[in-house]
Amino acid sequence: MIFETMSFLAAEVNDYLNLKLGSTSDPRLKIGNAALALDGNLTGGNSLTGKAILSVVNIEEDRATRTPINRVRTATEARYKNPPILLNFYVLFSINKPEYEDCLKWLGHIITLFQYQKRFSPITHPNLDSRIEELSIELYTMNFEQVNHLWSTLGGKYLPSALYKVRQVSVDAQVVYGTGGLIKEVVLDERAIHPLAEVEP
Numbered sequence: 001m002i003f004e005t006m007s008f009l010a011a012e013v014n015d016y017l018n019l020k021l022g023s024t025s026d027p028r029l030k031i032g033n034a035a036l037a038l039d040g041n042l043t044g045g046n047s048l049t050g051k052a053i054l055s056v057v058n059i060e061e062d063r064a065t066r067t068p069i070n071r072v073r074t075a076t077e078a079r080y081k082n083p084p085i086l087l088n089f090y091v092l093f094s095i096n097k098p099e100y101e102d103c104l105k106w107l108g109h110i111i112t113l114f115q116y117q118k119r120f121s122p123i124t125h126p127n128l129d130s131r132i133e134e135l136s137i138e139l140y141t142m143n144f145e146q147v148n149h150l151w152s153t154l155g156g157k158y159l160p161s162a163l164y165k166v167r168q169v170s171v172d173a174q175v176v177y178g179t180g181g182l183i184k185e186v187v188l189d190e191r192a193i194h195p196l197a198e199v200e201p
Helices: 003-022 100-117 144-154
Strands: 029-032 050-059 071-073 078-081 087-094 135-139 163-173 178-180 186-188 191-193
Touching: 003 050, 003 100, 003 135, 050 071, 050 100, 087 100, 100 135, 100 163, 178 191
Parallel strands: 029 050
Antiparallel strands: 050 087, 071 078, 078 178, 087 163, 135 163, 186 191
8 A cells, every 4th residue: 555655646646747737648646765865876876857756665564543443243243354454654755856936836836735635545536545434644754853863864965855644544454364153152151142232141
């Protein structure tokens, strides 16, 4: 679901930039490694010149909302499977254009988009993968030390950029490792008691 989420966000940003800057068949934003844009000798660096770049810079498991339940009940049986992993992405929108004024304009449009559109679901956005229940995106503020560490990791040359936290992407292989029958009655003292039925004293 990582690629599906990134592709969706890229499409949303490109549609908005087309609305604000005029339509073009060549996407203004590409999914790519911002580090490649900082070194023209690296493969793929040239394809990111003059573009906005969407990069994943960190992925974390959202353990606060993780469910420990490892079974799914159907009408006829209980299926045992590991619960899905809920992920949060940290995504970086950086602008690699030679004109600094254009960098600021493009970045301003991206920030404006996610200012008024913070949540996405298959109901409101049919092009979002139906396996994703909802995405929420919020601006993640870094201090100067964190910014320095991030761009040192990416190559040392800062580009006008904004970091966002995207919640929650569910990853589930849907692998069932066991099944079992359902408990339909409980026998106490040779009397059959149906679940949820009242027991007379």
